[in-house]
Amino acid sequence: ENHMPAVALTDTRNLFGALEFSVACADKGIQPIIGCQISVRREDKEVRAGNGARLPEPDQLVLLCQTDEGYRNLIQLVSQSFLETPAGETPQVSMDDVAGHAAGLIALTGGVSGATGRHLIDEQFPKAEEVLLRLAKVFPGRLYVEIQRHGLATENRIEKGLIDLAFAHDVPLVATNEPAFTDASMFSAHDALLCIAEKSYVSISDRRRLTPEHRFKS
Numbered sequence: 001e002n003h004m005p006a007v008a009l010t011d012t013r014n015l016f017g018a019l020e021f022s023v024a025c026a027d028k029g030i031q032p033i034i035g036c037q038i039s040v041r042r043e044d045k046e047v048r049a050g051n052g053a054r055l056p057e058p059d060q061l062v063l064l065c066q067t068d069e070g071y072r073n074l075i076q077l078v079s080q081s082f083l084e085t086p087a088g089e090t091p092q093v094s095m096d097d098v099a100g101h102a103a104g105l106i107a108l109t110g111g112v113s114g115a116t117g118r119h120l121i122d123e124q125f126p127k128a129e130e131v132l133l134r135l136a137k138v139f140p141g142r143l144y145v146e147i148q149r150h151g152l153a154t155e156n157r158i159e160k161g162l163i164d165l166a167f168a169h170d171v172p173l174v175a176t177n178e179p180a181f182t183d184a185s186m187f188s189a190h191d192a193l194l195c196i197a198e199k200s201y202v203s204i205s206d207r208r209r210l211t212p213e214h215r216f217k218s
Contacts, residue, residue: 002218003218004030004218005030005031006030006031006032006033007025007030007031007032007033008032008033008034008035008064009021009032009033009034009035010035010036010037010062010063010064011036011037012036012037012060013036013037013038013039013078013081013090013091014036014078015034015036015074015075015078018034021034022034033064033065034064034065034071034074035062035063035064035065035074036062036063036074036077036078037060037061037062037063037110037113038060038061038062038063038077038078038081038092038093038098039057039058039059039060039061039081039090039091039092039093040058040059040060040061040092040093040094040095040098040115041058041092041093041094041095042055042056042058042059042115043094043095055089057090058090058092059110059113059114059115059118060110060111060113060114061098061107061108061109061110061114061115061135062107062108062109062110062114062146062176063077063098063105063106063107063108064105064106064107064108065104065105065106066104066105066106066142067103067104068104069103069104070103070104070105070106071104072104073101073102073103073104073105074101074105076101077093077097077098077101080093080097081093095134095138098138099138102138102139105139105142106139106142106143106144107135107138107139107142107143107144108143108144108145108146108174108176109132109135109143109144109145109146109162110146111146111147111148111155111176112148112152112154112155112158114146115128115131116128116131116132116135116145116162116165117154117158117162119131120157120158120161120162121154121157121158125161128161128165129165129168129169132145132165132169132171133169136169136171143171144171144172144173144174145162145163145165145166145171145172145173145174146162146174146176147159147162147163147173147174147175147176148175148176148177148178149175149177149213150177150178150210150211150213150214151211151212151213152211177213177214177215177216177217178214179214179215179216179217180210180214180215181214181215181216182215182216183215183216184212184213184215186215187210187211187212187214187215190210190214191209191210194207194208194209194210195207
């Protein structure tokens with residue numbers, strides 16, 4: 001309907017939809033771009049947990065396959081995240097693991113869920129810059145600063161910082177969107193599904209929420 005020659009599917013921490021997605025795209029003459037939003041272990045010293053304390057959730061990094069080698073590397077990273085993460089933790093890999101399997105992959109900074117975005121939310125610009133430079137070294141010429149506009153306050157808060165970093169270090173910008181449903185009319189139904197999944201209620205404000213902008217966009 002949108003006359004798009006290509007589209008990417010990035011499951012979170014897995015590639016479960018890759019095969020079905022690729023076949024469906026090929027049948028319609030659309031180039032499928034295989035990717036995954038992987039979880040990367042936080043390296044901040046202050047987040048080391050002890051005495052049963054729970055570690056904070058890992059940062060997100062979007063990886064897109066550029067070549068066959070990249071696809072094999074992504075499979076390796078996803079498998080490693082499940083096989084080597086201690087029980088009870090979110091499946092994740094280290095930044096060193098990513099660096100060791102970066103060939104043939106394109107990286108996006110992960111928006112507000114990425115390490116760069118997290119540091120900007122915390123007003124830690126030097127740390128955000130440090131993360132971006134490290135990613136640029138791991139993915140030379142294959143890193144993009146990810147801008148998203150879902151109507152979230154955190155996105156608005158860090159957008160200028162992301163753009164400033166991108167221009168300062170000559171890293172291209174890319175606009176992405178996370179579709180959870182096909183169009184805005186499905187927002188209320190999806191919101192109810194989130195409540196069912198998390199055993200919550202629509203009337204409760206302190207819960208996971210999306211916006212009508214989490215729809216498919218051309």
